[in-house]
Structure formats: C-alpha cells, structure tokens
Amino acid sequence: MSYLPDLVCLSHLRWKFVFQRPQHLMSRFARERRVFFVEEPAWGPGPTRMEVSRSPEGVWIAVPHIEVEGASQVTPAPPPGIRMDPDLLEAIQRELLEELLEDQGVNNFVLWYYTPMALAFSRRLRPRAVVYDCMDELSAFTGAPPVLVQREAELMRHVDVMFTGGHHLYEAKRERHSNVHPFPSSVDVPHFAQARRGPDAPHDQAHLPRPRIGFCGVIDERMDLVLVEGVARARPDWQLVMVGPVVKISPDSLPRLPNIHYLGGKSYQELPAYLASWDVAMTPFARTPATRFLSPTKTPEYLAAGRPVVSTSIRDVVRPYGELGLVRIADTPEAFVRAVEESLSQSHEEWLPRVDAFLSRLSWEHTWRGMKDHVDRAVEARSRQHPVSTPEPQMET
Template identity: 55%
Template sequence: MKQVGPDLICLSHLRWNFVFQRPNHLMSRFAQEKRVYFVEEPVFDDAPPRLETKHVEANLTIVVPHLTTGTDQEASLAQQRRLIGSLVREQDIRQPILWIYTPMSLPIAADVEPSVVVYDCMDELSAFRGAPPALRERERELFSRADLVFTGGQSLYEAKRAQHPSVHAFPSSVDAAHFARAREGVEDPEDQRGVARPRLGFFGVIDERMDLELIARVADERPDFQIVMLGPVVKIDPASLPQRPNIHWLGQKSYKDLPAYLGGWDVAIMPFALNESTRFISPTKTLEYLAAGKPVVSTAIRDVVTPYGERKAVHIADATTFVAAVEAALAEPKEARLAIADEMVSATSWDKTWRSMSKLINEALQTKRSAVVRTEGNVPCSTI
C-alpha cells in the first residue's frame, strides 16, 4: 500500500474496544492510506512502565501505556511522555499528524514534532461527570496549538467557533450499509428472542446522560412495551438502573451484532436526560437507527431536534408525551417514514466525513509548508 502523507498519532480518552464510534470509524479509514497509532489512556499494574502495542488492522496499531500502580498524576504524565517519545523513535515516525480527542492528553505529546495538530472535539468533556478541573485550561492550551478543530455536532460548533480561527462542524455520520442489514429479516439474537412485542430498543453507553426515570415511567405506563437496553454501564451505579419485568438490560454488544438486535425492534429510542452532559451531544445512533429503517423517538436533544425532528424523521417527546410519541411511531405509514429516513441517511457517510477532514488536513499541511518556504526565502544573505 502506498503511504499517503505523514503518519497519524491519535490520543484518545476512549478505548478502541469500548464502543465502536467516531474515533474507530475515522481511524480505520485513515489507516487505509497511512500508519495510524491509536494511543489509549494508561492502565496501571505492578510492572515497570512500558508500552503494549497491538495491530488490529494492517496499518492500525493500538498503543496502551502501562504504568506502575500508585504513580501520581505528574509522574504519570512524565512517564507517558517518555513512552510516546520512545514509540516515535522506534517506529521512525516523522512529523506526524497529531490527532487529539481529549485536551488532558496534550502534555504527553510535548516531545512530538507534528506536521499538523487536529483537535477532534466530539463531546463537551468538561460537562461530563468526573471531568478533571484542569480540563478547561488544557483545552485553551490545545486551541492555541491546534491547526484545525473539528466538532462532533452543530451545537458544539457554535460553542467553539469563536475560540479558534479554523473550526469545522462534522456531526457524527453513519455506515448505512452496515445498519441497513436490520431491514433484511436477520435472525433475532438468542438473548432477545424471548422478549415479547412491541419492543422499544436503545444501544449506547448507559451513563449520566440517560434519563432513568423516564425509562421507568414508560415501563410503568405501558407494561406491554418491552424496553431493550444494550450497552455498558459507566460512571453510574448499576444498582440505580430501574428494574421492571418489561425492562431488559442485555449488556454491551459488538458493533457487528447491532443490526441483528435493531432488526427485532419496533421502535428505536433515545431517552436522554436534558442536562449539562447532553447539552452539546450529537448522537451517532440517530442516523444508525434511521439507516436500520426504524421509527425513532427521542427526548429534545438540540442536535436531534434540528434537523431530525424538524424534518419529521424523529419523534421528539418529553416524559409526559414519550408514550404517546411511541404509539404515533408505531402507527406511522412505513413507506413515508422510510422515504424521509433514506433521504437524510444518504446525505452523509463516514467515508464522506473522512474525505472532507482529509482535504482540510492536506490544505493545512500545504499552508504550513508554504509558510516555511516563504520564511526560508526571506533569510538575509548575511546569514546564508
């Protein structure tokens, strides 16, 4: 495979094998044309500091720093910085694209000499539970170093665009062909097979963004509705999950299996709480649900209301109207619904998003190279 442009080092707060989402889609595509090193947050054990590397695709390497248990934050950053430096030397990585998902990782890349710095701001991390107090200051520093800032949605773009001269909105996209398999009558997974109908389904991370009271309320108002919840429980006590005979917590599922679960749902739901942690989210699952051909009901997340609610692709509801919205979704004509869904899904793809991002990166590279040439051309003769 011919290498196109410099290598890419991605610093992520999300683990590659957590939930297959934006970083996975983008890095897999960049790996089609360049070496990609996906650096996760550290894990701690009793061994000396080291790097664990794993090749998951031909050009894609997952890098996990292992630090000694008990290492304090300052020493942890210093050790990661040294480990990343050793990776750059051993792999002969020269002037890579430095792609950052969390500003908190900025110090560990201090010795990397990037050709371009990209901040892919997919969420407002400072609004999440347990966010480090220093995150906002680190983000200001990252804005000062970044050449490009991408945002995971329109509302996040509006919040960030005044903080950097080159901010670009890239709402989460979709692998339409993958989720369209749900329309093909796929076999119901074993742990869902015994669940009665109608089924209301959700997949994704189950954390402080989830409106657990709403889920319980829907289950109580309509005991005949079977609510299927897929995904890891993170940052909240699993004991806080409402337990009802018609709520089914089935755990995390692999990305490849999601269409099979979706295929057995009657309505796909997004029961998000409306709070600081959901103020700027742009749920990837919106388009995935639509690609699967399912009617969708969501709470009033801003980036769902516009454009999906306004285009009648998604039913928008609150706690008092959610059941009625599900009933309306179940009753709506399938042909008209699919026409709207297909129109919205066809407008984007992860391939299109990746190509657009690549174009901006290449333009930034060219601009910086041209600036270097101009600067070198202006060196006084006496210094040559």
C-alpha cells in the same frame, strides 16, 4: 515522490470499547497511512511499558501500561488505594510516547487530539500539523478534571484545524478558533441497513414479547433513567431493551422492572441483528450540561436500520431530524408513550423514502474525506511556513 505523514491520535476512549467516531475515522485513515491510536493508561502487573498491537482495521493501538506492585490483573483505572503523582504519570506517558515514535520511525506525522488532557505529555512533539476533533463538551461530564478547560484553551492556541461533533457545539466553539468546522455524527448505512432484511433475533432477545422499544449505546450519566422507568411503568406490556455497557454510574442506580432488559455491551457487528426486531428505537437522554452539545450517533444508525425513532429534545436531534419529521421528540413519560404509540401505528411507505433521501447525504466516508481535505491543507500550510523533508515511513505488515 511524496509520502503522507503518519497520524498519531491521542484519545481518552478505548479502541475496543464501542465502535464510534474515532474508530470510523482512524480506520479510514489507516487505508492510506500509518495510524497510531494512543489510549489512556492501563494499570496492572509490571513492568511499565507501552503495549502495541494492531487492530483488524490496520490501526496500531498503543496502551501505556503502568506497573502496580502486587496487582494480578490489568484495570483501566488505578486500583483502589493506588495514587500516583500527576506530574510523575505525565512524565511516564511522555517517555513512553516518545519512545514509541522513535521505535516506529515516526518523524513525519499529524498529531490528532480527542482530549486536551493529552497535551500535558505531548507538548514536546513536533508534528506536521495539529488537529483537535472535539466530539463533545468533556468539561461538562461527571468527574471531569478542573484543569480540562484550561488545557483546552491552551490546545486551541496550537491547533491548525478543529472539528466539532455537532452543529450546536460548533456554534459554541467557532469564535475561539479561526479554522473550526462542524462534522456531525455520520453513519455506515449499508451496515445498519442489514436490519431491514430481518436477521434472526439474538438469543438473549428472541424470547421477549412485542412490542420491543430499544436503545443501544453507552448507558451512563447522560441517560434519563427517570424517563425510562416512567415509560416502563406506564406500559408494562412494552419491553424496553437496553443494549450497551454501563459506565460511570452504579448498576444499582438502574431502574429494575420486569419489562426493562439490560443485555450488556455488544459488538458493532452484532448491532443490526438487535435493531432488526425492535418495533421502535429510542434515545432517552437527559437534558443536562453533559448532553447540551450531544450529537448522538444512534439517531442515524436507527434510521438506517429502518426503525422509527423517539428521542428527547437533544438540540442536534431536534435539528435536523425532528424538524424534518424523521424522528419524534418527547421529554416526559406521558409524551414519550404517546410518541411511541404513534410510531407503532405509523406507515413506513411515506416516511422511509424521506429517511433514505436524508441518509444518502450522510456517511462516515463523506465525513472522513471532508476532514482529510482540511488536514491536508493544514499540513500544506505549515510546510510552506516551515519546509521539512518527508522521509519514507517504515511500513509494517
């Protein structure tokens, strides 16, 4: 009897941050095999160790914990004034990762990268296959390390199969590897369709007048804050509801007007209730290098919730959503206001069936199965070249 290899995922994103692409995919892989999701280090009281826990979805979450002398709490980045030699940090991560795999009996596994930077401490591993799921062009993000481009080039020389988070990103990467496949953002339709049944508005939103124009997602340098402010000033009778954590930008940089409401991050389970009482959903992303290859997960989620959508001209939103007439596209405050006004007055009778027909071909289950097929073929191809024994994994409950 043969056994599926474990999956070891090296990620720059936290499992508990927001429930997005890595969480959807790894949760599904965990139905059939052991999955270890290795995060970037956390910093705090000692000793240095790998902290391992299990998520409700059955994924093993491993967080390298770096000791900071005198620290009283754990932080996701080194406290101010604390500097660690990069080579030393990589050595610590390498040792903790290798100890984790040895302790858990992980010797038959697929290595899955979300960040090329993890290559620095994982080069010595001997996986059955290597996967790179390139969600975005990370080198274009604020604060990206200069070496990231070099690391990605090195990683792509070793991967067996590569996925991209959108079609535009696929077009940019397909000439750099012989086995690249586009897998744009998908959606859990039943989850977000709960919004169509009209659950009661959450307490921090229920008191807001209508109409409500909402956004949910990470609020960071990709957001067009000038556009958001311009819309709010043009229509003070509209309530702009911003649901999500503020990341990598100062909260002081956010426009503060009486009709803009920042409600903070919410759990994945709570999102349908927020979307249910929005009149229009929006994706007001800036058009910058950081959004050039963006494929927003929010777009299909909004549509599954039955909300009309207005978006800036992000390429993977324009095509296919804008071209199919499922989403309105606008880039200036004036055009955005007009698009929202049109959305508020539109009839759903003709539009919603077309939305549902499109979404019927788009699901995380379908995406996962497609990726799994490619991964299985990569494992099989490597096995033909380098036959190995596949011992039974140590299953834990």
